[in-house]
Amino acid sequence: MGEYAIELHNVSKSFDDFSIRQLNLSVPKGYITGFIGPNGAGKSTTINLIMNLLTLDEGTIEVFGKDINEDGKAIRERIGFVYAENVFYDHLSIQLTEKLISNFYKNWDTEVFNHYIERFHLPARKKVKDLSTGMKIKLFLSIALSHQADVIILDEPTSGLDPVVRSEILDILYEIIQDENKTIFFSSHITSDLEKIADYIVFIHDGEIIMNDSKDNIMEDYKIIKGSKDLLDRDTRSLLIGIEEKATGFVGMTRDSATFIELFGDRIIVEPATLDDVMLYSIRKGGKAIASFT
Numbered sequence: 001m002g003e004y005a006i007e008l009h010n011v012s013k014s015f016d017d018f019s020i021r022q023l024n025l026s027v028p029k030g031y032i033t034g035f036i037g038p039n040g041a042g043k044s045t046t047i048n049l050i051m052n053l054l055t056l057d058e059g060t061i062e063v064f065g066k067d068i069n070e071d072g073k074a075i076r077e078r079i080g081f082v083y084a085e086n087v088f089y090d091h092l093s094i095q096l097t098e099k100l101i102s103n104f105y106k107n108w109d110t111e112v113f114n115h116y117i118e119r120f121h122l123p124a125r126k127k128v129k130d131l132s133t134g135m136k137i138k139l140f141l142s143i144a145l146s147h148q149a150d151v152i153i154l155d156e157p158t159s160g161l162d163p164v165v166r167s168e169i170l171d172i173l174y175e176i177i178q179d180e181n182k183t184i185f186f187s188s189h190i191t192s193d194l195e196k197i198a199d200y201i202v203f204i205h206d207g208e209i210i211m212n213d214s215k216d217n218i219m220e221d222y223k224i225i226k227g228s229k230d231l232l233d234r235d236t237r238s239l240l241i242g243i244e245e246k247a248t249g250f251v252g253m254t255r256d257s258a259t260f261i262e263l264f265g266d267r268i269i270v271e272p273a274t275l276d277d278v279m280l281y282s283i284r285k286g287g288k289a290i291a292s293f294t
């Protein structure tokens with residue numbers, strides 16, 4: 001068995017006004033990988049390609065070393081998919097949904113399902129269409145966890161949820177990953193959620209992956225620098241990403257804070273960068289070329 005749960009090789013997909021080009025991505029087994037990017041960056045498209053809900057134009061996708069086009073059924077057993085839009089039958093109750101879905105999976109475990117329904121306080125007799133967004137996500141997560149999936153893929157599971165429910169969902173994801181055979185691939189633009197629980201971060205922008213590293217490396221590498229504009233010259237500018245110049249001074253992100261500290265000491269302020277900063281500065285127009293990340 002390889003070390004990756006999901007592998008994309010030179011994957012391309014084009015729509016009229018958007019395309020993913022030659023995308024390569026490996027999701028390590030046993031960890032939480034967060035998939036971030038602004039609206040329209042291609043997160044859902046990538047996830048739908050992995051789920052075989054969209055057809056590839058080019059490239060290959062493997063889940064646990066098996067091509068999704070050759071071994072679709074066996075692969076579906078091993079993936080738990082959590083998606084905010086309901087993919088089940090709206091008019092069925094939770095109870096009946098369980099009865100229906102359990103037929104689709106060889107390893108379905110009703111006891112596990114009931115355990116999560118209780119734990120999440122889900123009303124078993126209520127129709128899916130009458131559940132709140134948070135309840136729906138919890139139901140889909142319960143389903144994903146009841147067929148012994150090895151990889152859980154979640155497309156924006158926390159958007160639209162209040163902080164209490166979000167935190168509950170994050171706790172359960174964290175719990176799942178304590179079993180080192182499980183893998184979680186989790187798209188979100190709520191970067192603070194990923195900051196809390198992700199081990200690895202993949203950042204997609206305009207259909208291209210511009211960053212793929214461990215969260216710790218990213219948080220350690222990138223810093224925000226603030227200073228007066230007279231410190232900006234060709235050399236310092238070349239070390240800054242997404243410089244913003246104001247009347248009062250400049251703010252930019254760098255991977256080389258040591259050089260700034262060495263050159264300017266306490267004439268500059270160095271602050272840690274959040275994942276939000278990393279995303280915003282990287283895609284800010286007029287910043288240093290994004291390609292420098294790869």
Ligand SMILES: Nc1ncnc2c1ncn2[C@@H]1O[C@H](COP(=O)(O)OP(=O)(O)OP(=O)(O)O)[C@@H](O)[C@H]1O
Pocket residue numbers: 015016017018037038039040041042043044045046189
């Ligand atoms: N079936 C489709 N046909 C045509 N265009 C599509 C289709 N699906 C997605 N797109 C386009 O592809 C682009 C990427 O969309 P995608 O949903 O993958 O982005 P995203 O990163 O998930 O964004 P968000 O965070 O807003 O959900 C968008 O411009 C979208 O309009």
